[in-house]
Amino acid sequence: MYSIFQGKSFLKELDFNQAELNNLIDFAAHLKHLKQQNIQHHYLAGKNIALLFEKTSTRTRAAFTTAAIDLGAHPEFLGKNDIQLGKKESVADTAKVLGSMFDGIEFRGFSQAVVEDLAKYSGVPVWNGLTDDWHPTQMLADFLTIKEQFGTLENLTLAYVGDGRNNVANSLLITGAILGVNIHIVTPESLYPKEELIALAEKTAAQSGAKILITADIDEGVSGADVIYTDVWVSMGEEDNYQERIDLLLPYQVNQTLMNKTKNNKTIFLHCLPAFHDLNTEVALEIKEKYGLSEMEVTDEVFNAPYAHQFEQAENRMHTIKAVMAATLGNLFIPKA
Ligand code: CP
Ligand code: NVA
Numbered sequence: 187m188y189s190i191f192q193g194k195s196f197l198k199e200l201d202f203n204q205a206e207l208n209n210l211i212d213f214a215a216h217l218k219h220l221k222q223q224n225i226q227h228h229y230l231a232g233k234n235i236a237l238l239f240e241k242t243s244t245r246t247r248a249a250f251t252t253a254a255i256d257l258g259a260h261p262e263f264l265g266k267n268d269i270q271l272g273k274k275e276s277v278a279d280t281a282k283v284l285g286s287m288f289d290g291i292e293f294r295g296f297s298q299a300v301v302e303d304l305a306k307y308s309g310v311p312v313w314n315g316l317t318d319d320w321h322p323t324q325m326l327a328d329f330l331t332i333k334e335q336f337g338t339l340e341n342l343t344l345a346y347v348g349d350g351r352n353n354v355a356n357s358l359l360i361t362g363a364i365l366g367v368n369i370h371i372v373t374p375e376s377l378y379p380k381e382e383l384i385a386l387a388e389k390t391a392a393q394s395g396a397k398i399l400i401t402a403d404i405d406e407g408v409s410g411a412d413v414i415y416t417d418v419w420v421s422m423g424e425e426d427n428y429q430e431r432i433d434l435l436l437p438y439q440v441n442q443t444l445m446n447k448t449k450n451n452k453t454i455f456l457h458c459l460p461a462f463h464d465l466n467t468e469v470a471l472e473i474k475e476k477y478g479l480s481e482m483e484v485t486d487e488v489f490n491a492p493y494a495h496q497f498e499q500a501e502n503r504m505h506t507i508k509a510v511m512a513a514t515l516g517n518l519f520i521p522k523a
Pocket of ligand 1: 242243244245246247316324458459460
């Protein structure tokens with residue numbers, strides 16, 4: 187039997203079941219070992235990979251590029267201003283053309299419908315590198331990092347503290363529900379995830395045994411948490427909202443006082459990055475000037491604490507993206523779990 191993943195796209199987490207997501211996470215851990223031992227793994231030799239980016243990226247672009255090269259494939263970056271997509275050519279037409287030349291396509295952008303249409307019309311596997319709705323490749327890296335730290339994904343609770351309705355919050359909610367990891371979304375009521383999403387997470391969690399909690403109460407939300415996770419308060423495309431978000435989310439800043447509220451001495455900190463934890467960026471300096479804040483979603487103290495694992499998490503983007511590309515395009519032998 188050949189891979190259950192062959193030819194499949196990775197558009198959102200719900201397209202995969204618990205066994206499949208675990209399979210990809212464990213395969214990524216194996217590929218990480220091969221990389222560390224300098225053992226070649228050219229599962230995609232001779233393949234061409236298109237990397238479409240409407241939004242900016244450091245980790246996702248770097249991870250797809252290096253993972254493709256390690257797999258023996260050729261990655262080609264096609265930025266927003268370099269191609270006709272959306273301006274002079276429809277998504278469907280672009281997809282047909284790219285699918286005739288490339289063996290796989292990564293897309294990062296605004297609309298989930300675009301990544302779905304690329305998959306529908308290109309005829310090749312399409313991987314979602316982040317949309318306004320979901321960030322599925324991030325999830326594989328996050329849960330690999332958690333598994334590395336705790337040795338298991340069982341009986342764990344992740345509390346996401348911050349903007350409760352962005353792509354990363356949506357993805358954590360659903361992925362935790364699939365994998366059986368308890369998810370707390372700790373956010374002001376006006377930033378609660380959409381009702382349909384909460385219902386979907388609860389339905390999914392009923393099968394895995396995960397517990398879902400959506401709360402504005404910080405003490406309740408972080409109590410006992412094994413993982414405290416945060417993301418930027420203003421996501422790409424929402425840059426007009428700084429004042430509103432700062433007002434809403436300042437009480438939810440991940441600082442040492444909040445970390446102490448977990449009352450769990452094994453709690454780790456994660457962040458998908460990039461993070462506003464100091465004044466060493468242009469945007470942070472602008473925020474400081476306009477709103478007087480030197481740190482936003484996470485303090486420098488927490489970011490640099492021994493329990494913070496965001497850079498291992500970032501490295502894991504590469505190993506997990508490699509697993510997704512190899513599994514969906516490499517004709518590998520991966521028996522049904
Ligand atoms: N975490 C993440 O997706 O980072 P980039 O925006 O740098 O790709
Ligand atoms: N929520 C963030 C994630 C960045 C990796 C954004 O969409 O900008």
